Amino acid sequence: MESLNIPVLTLIVVGLAVASVALSPRVRTADGFFRGWTETGQPPGVLTLTLSQVTTWIFARSLLNAGILGYFFGIAGVLAYTAYYGSFLTGWLITDRLRFHHGASSVQAFLFQRFGRTGTWCFNLLISLRLLSEVFANLLVIGIVFAAAGDQASNLAMVAVAAVTLIYSAVGGLRASLRTDALQMVLLGGALVLLLGFALVHPLFSAGAIVVSSPELSSPGWILLAVALLQVLSYPLHDPVMMDRGFIADRRTTRHSFLHAFWLSSFCILAFGLLGVFAGLNDGGEDGFLASLEPLLGGGAMLVLAVALVLSAASTMDSVYSSTAKLVVVDMGLVRRSATWGRLAMVATALGGLVLVLVGTDDLFAAVAVSGTASLFLAPVIVFSILLGRDVARWSLLVTFGLAMAGSVVYFLEDSGYVAWIGALTGVEHSYSKLLVVTVFILAGGMAAFALGVRRRERAGGSS
Structure with missing residues (x-):
């Protein structure tokens, strides 16, 4: 993004920061801070909850991933990443079942009822790592956007975005996140429509070429689609941002928000992914997604793209902060239930994410590849x-x-080039093929363990 107008982008980001801070309410109640309710005790409506769901799930990292997958693997790569947004359908099914069949007030409450502290410990460990990795990944995207201005400007931009999102999140908690998400989603949607429009009117754009851009069924994109379809059942449950929004409104509002979020987020990710396919078809996979898109669409379009990435990063980070506060204070009960302790948890998460970025790593996928x-x-x-x-x-x-932890570590080591165990055992070479092998292995082993666990408890008359 060498032609990016950094001064203009900076002014836009400052304007967005001021608007977000001004829009954030000062929350005085625990329900407002941790559950997003109004001062009069009203939960969010369908529109607010839908827009919040969508913008918090269209991470800056997700937009880049969709574009990169489309660039390298064509339409198959885009469809594979879009398939993960089926998590809104499975996420709604999970939260509805937990709340209205099992009567659980949270995922942790259900796991404690069924598996005791073992269940909550395993779950809390997983989602703690995910929350921290999301701060890291989205800040890293901010660094990539401002990289053209130099390392100092890039680091300053990351610290500034982390600080601004932390400020208004600490003031209003989940209530602030919901209100700013609505604004950010409207702006993000407009930016994505503009970008897609730039591509559609380009003389080199060909819908037919995009449709047939993944002709080989052995393409890594189609393999990743198979992985996504296998993971889409469990994926939403380990995302506390989505799960938190499934427990704050009534049944009808929650159902409609999840269903609308599904089609709206899928459209947004698909649209951005098509930019990657367009760039790949006209570049030959030589320069990379952003570098090849820039000469095709021009500096104006790249400014819009940069704004979209900053918006998606900010909307995700404020939601991560509010979910962290709820996790530490409400779900884990590590400290007294108060907004003050929630704010301290937010600060710790922001600092942790900044440390991960500023120590020198530049691998966007390093912290999230195994989640x-x-x-x-x-x-x-x-x-x-x-x-x-x-x-x-x-x-x-x-x-x-x-099994899942071991499998995710092995895949990470394989993908990073430290070991070659999966290839030696199975003969597969591409990282997505290895991921498919690991996924099937974990699912098969886990289902077998649970099936055996059910039968043994029945024979033992209910003892574990």
Whole structure:
């Protein structure tokens, strides 16, 4: 993004920061800070909840990932990443079942009821790592956007975005996140429509070429689509941002917000991914997504793209802060239930994310590559415990958790080039093929452990 007008972008970002701070309410109640309710005790409506769901799930990292997958693997890569947004459908099913069939007030409450502290410990460890990694990944995207201005400007931009989102999140908690998400989603949607429009009117744009851009069924994009379809059941449960929004409104509002968020977010990700396909078809995969898109669309379009990335990063980070506060104070109960302790948890998360970025790593995927794989330990929980209502031994959860953690670590080591175990055992070479192998292995082992756990408890008359 060498032609990016940094001064103009900076002015736009400052304006967005001022608007977000001005829009954020000063919350005085615990329900307002941790649940997003108004001062009079009213939960958010369908529109607010839908826009918040969409903008918090269209991470800056997600936009780049969709574009990069389209650039390298064509339409298959875009469809694969879009498939993950089916998590809104499975997420609605999970929260609805938890709340209105099992009567749980949170995911942690259900896991404690079924698996004791073992269940909550495993779950809290996973989502704590995810929350921290989201701060890291989105700040890193901010650094990439401002990289053309030099390292000092890039670092300053990351610190500034972290600080501004922290300020208004600390003032208003989840209530502030919901209100600013609505504004950010409207602006983000407009930016994405503009970008897609720039591509559609370009003389080199060909809808037919995009449709047939992944002709080989062995393409890594199609393999990743298979992985996404296998992971989409468990993926939403390990995202506290989505789960938190599934427990704050009535049943009808929650259902409609999840269903509308599904089609709206899928459209946004698909649209951005098509920019990657367009760039790849006209560049030959030589220069990279952003570098090849710049000469095609020009400096004006790249400024719009940069604004979209900053918006998506900010909207995700304020939601991560509010979810962290709720996790530490409400769900884990580590400290007294107060906004003050929630704000301290937010500060710790912001500092942790900044440290991860500023120590020198520049791998966008390093901290998040394993989250979907690690979350697979929740798939048997969803099938056996949440959907079927079966009582399962705690050892089954521990075995499945161990499989998922081991599998995610092995995949990370394989993808980073440290080991070559999966290739040696199976003969597959591409990282997505290895990911598919790991996914199937974890799911098969986890389902088997839970099936055995059910039968043993029944024979033992209900003892674990």
